[in-house]
Amino acid sequence: MSLAQRPRPEPDRDSAPWWEAVRRHELTVQRCDGCGTLRFPARTVCNRCRSRAYAWVPARGTGRVYSWVVNHQVFMRSMADEVPFPVLLVRLDDGAEQGDDLLMYGNLTGGDVAGLRPGLPVEAVFVDFDEETTLVQWRPAG
Amino acid sequence: MGTFRDRTAVAGVGYTPFSKDSGVSTLTLAVDAILAALDDAGLTVDDVDALATHRVGDSTPPWVVAPALGVPEVSWYLDQFGGGSVSHSVVGQAAMAVAAGVAETVVCYRAINARSEFRMGGTGRGPAPLFDTQYQAPYGYFAPPQQFAMFARAHMNAYGTTHEQLGRVAVGQRASAVRNPRALKRDPITLDDYLASRWIAEPLRLLDCCLETDGACAIVVTSRERARDLAHPPVLISGAAWGGGDSLFSGAGSGVDGTDFTVTEAARLAPRLYAMAGVGPGEVDVAEIYDCFTYSVLVQLEDYGFCAKGEGGPYIESGAILPGGELPVNTHGGFLSEGYVHGINHIAEAVAQLRGTAGDRQVPGAEVALSTAQPGYVLAGTSALILRSDP
Ligand SMILES: [Zn+2]
Numbered sequence: 001m002s003l004a005q006r007p008r009p010e011p012d013r014d015s016a017p018w019w020e021a022v023r024r025h026e027l028t029v030q031r032c033d034g035c036g037t038l039r040f041p042a043r044t045v046c047n048r049c050r051s052r053a054y055a056w057v058p059a060r061g062t063g064r065v066y067s068w069v070v071n072h073q074v075f076m077r078s079m080a081d082e083v084p085f086p087v088l089l090v091r092l093d094d095g096a097e098q099g100d101d102l103l104m105y106g107n108l109t110g111g112d113v114a115g116l117r118p119g120l121p122v123e124a125v126f127v128d129f130d131e132e133t134t135l136v137q138w139r140p141a142g
Numbered sequence: 143m144g145t146f147r148d149r150t151a152v153a154g155v156g157y158t159p160f161s162k163d164s165g166v167s168t169l170t171l172a173v174d175a176i177l178a179a180l181d182d183a184g185l186t187v188d189d190v191d192a193l194a195t196h197r198v199g200d201s202t203p204p205w206v207v208a209p210a211l212g213v214p215e216v217s218w219y220l221d222q223f224g225g226g227s228v229s230h231s232v233v234g235q236a237a238m239a240v241a242a243g244v245a246e247t248v249v250c251y252r253a254i255n256a257r258s259e260f261r262m263g264g265t266g267r268g269p270a271p272l273f274d275t276q277y278q279a280p281y282g283y284f285a286p287p288q289q290f291a292m293f294a295r296a297h298m299n300a301y302g303t304t305h306e307q308l309g310r311v312a313v314g315q316r317a318s319a320v321r322n323p324r325a326l327k328r329d330p331i332t333l334d335d336y337l338a339s340r341w342i343a344e345p346l347r348l349l350d351c352c353l354e355t356d357g358a359c360a361i362v363v364t365s366r367e368r369a370r371d372l373a374h375p376p377v378l379i380s381g382a383a384w385g386g387g388d389s390l391f392s393g394a395g396s397g398v399d400g401t402d403f404t405v406t407e408a409a410r411l412a413p414r415l416y417a418m419a420g421v422g423p424g425e426v427d428v429a430e431i432y433d434c435f436t437y438s439v440l441v442q443l444e445d446y447g448f449c450a451k452g453e454g455g456p457y458i459e460s461g462a463i464l465p466g467g468e469l470p471v472n473t474h475g476g477f478l479s480e481g482y483v484h485g486i487n488h489i490a491e492a493v494a495q496l497r498g499t500a501g502d503r504q505v506p507g508a509e510v511a512l513s514t515a516q517p518g519y520v521l522a523g524t525s526a527l528i529l530r531s532d533p
Contacts, residue, residue: 006279006280006281009276010275010276012276013170014166014167014170015276019276041274043210044167044169044170045173045210045211047210050187050211050212067292067293067295067299067403069292069344070343071282072343072344073287075285075288076282084341084344087283089292101401107282118299135281
């Protein structure tokens with residue numbers, strides 16, 4: 001794995017706290033103080049009630065596979081030794097009942113591409129790149 | 143002329159505090175200024191149907207601001223590249239949109255951290271990366287074939303769409319390109335050729351992808367009256383619509399609703415477009431549909447109303463979009479086989495069809511054409527035209 005050569009995340013001023021939490025191996029989302037809606041990715045306003053007040057709250061760290069790709073083409077030379085690799089789009093279990101619609105990307109780790117199917121339960125895994133960066137990846141739950 | 147003067151008005155203004163270090167993102171600045179301006183006008187976000195800004199890689203575009211605010215439907219937007227010299231054109235173009243009746247209430251904004259983040263002349267932090275990139279690129283996910291593969295898989299998951307159905311788009315468009323002397327790819331292909339082509343990003347293969355192309359194409363627009371005195375019979379612009387825009391996270395057309403990658407912004411745009419043109423999908427004789435990838439054609443057949451949601455695959459299998467079918471699609475071969483000039487060559491082909499000058503690939507008696515843009519999955523929403531021959 002050439003993890004160290006991957007593109008690094010460039011946090012913005014809204015997302016910096018999220019990336020800091022990931023660095024501590026904590027998965028968080030924003031919760032609107034105005035209406036309770038959960039929010040990700042990071043923004044400072046709620047698009048339902050337009051409140052600017054929110055808190056960072058722990059996420060369950062579980063979700064379901066919504067879609068995925070298996071990448072074969074070498075789009076980036078630094079990842080040439082990783083192809084083919086899967087990229088998942090996961091809908092978090094948090095807020096799913098009330099349609100809060102929290103989606104996160106990540107690679108599949110500790111699972112087989114052939115086992116991927118829509119709705120597959122997965123759980124978050126924290127992978128440390130180096131002294132500065134940690135990424136959230138996903139593995140089949142249980 | 144004379145249709146513009148005094149027809150539009152400024153109804154509200156709003157500010158954030160000015161400082162040397164706002165401490166917040168340009169998205170937050172934009173949101174705060176817009177909410178203040180709406181408040182000043184006695185309006186709310188629900189009254190907004192258009193957004194306009196300019197930037198030089200240093201700010202947050204309408205397609206991030208609109209879903210962040212929860213704007214219900216964006217029927218027009220402007221994301222103008224440029225600095226101070228274009229600043230007043232933003233309001234001028236907003237006024238044109240209102241005067242033309244394509245938007246009712248436009249918020250114009252400029253949000254910059256011109257001291258604490260991006261300083262003019264390239265000092266300070268470099269241009270901000272796209273909003274979504276930080277959450278995707280570290281996983282090796284950033285290229286358009288990967289994005290459209292993700293959307294195609296979601297459609298397969300929901301509706302059982304098959305590789306063969308996607309392949310029939312590529313095979314059919316190549317058959318059209320064979321009749322187009324301008325096309326880059328003119329060798330016929332079969333479904334077996336398609337299925338044998340290598341993976342790029344599963345579920346998309348090489349032959350699902352458009353041709354990276356060097357080239358240019360241009361279009362002249364003038365009044366109908368002037369056009370009638372010129373070299374060709376006029377091709378009338380009956381409808382032109384654009385809008386929407388969401389990040390890849392919130393999904394196409396889903397600023398507030400749940401993410402559903404099987405529906406694109408085109409589904410919200412289509413009713414506005416058809417109403418403006420005074421026609422429905424049943425009256426479209428030929429369609430040039432944005433085909434960066436085969437799947438883009440399939441989903442737009444649904445979203446522009448040629449078949450029901452989820453029925454794009456069977457509709458393609460029926461042969462409807464082939465030459466001689468009920469709705470010939472991408473009669474020039476499209477980006478997949480003619481070449482990829484980012485959309486304008488679709489418009490040019492629609493014009494040729496309506497002029498009746500498309501040669502071996504002419505759709506007999508074509509009077510109404512639809513030409514569409516990237517359907518809103520990536521960056522700034524979508525756009526489309528309905529063109530017709532001068533009756
Ligand atoms: Zn809220």
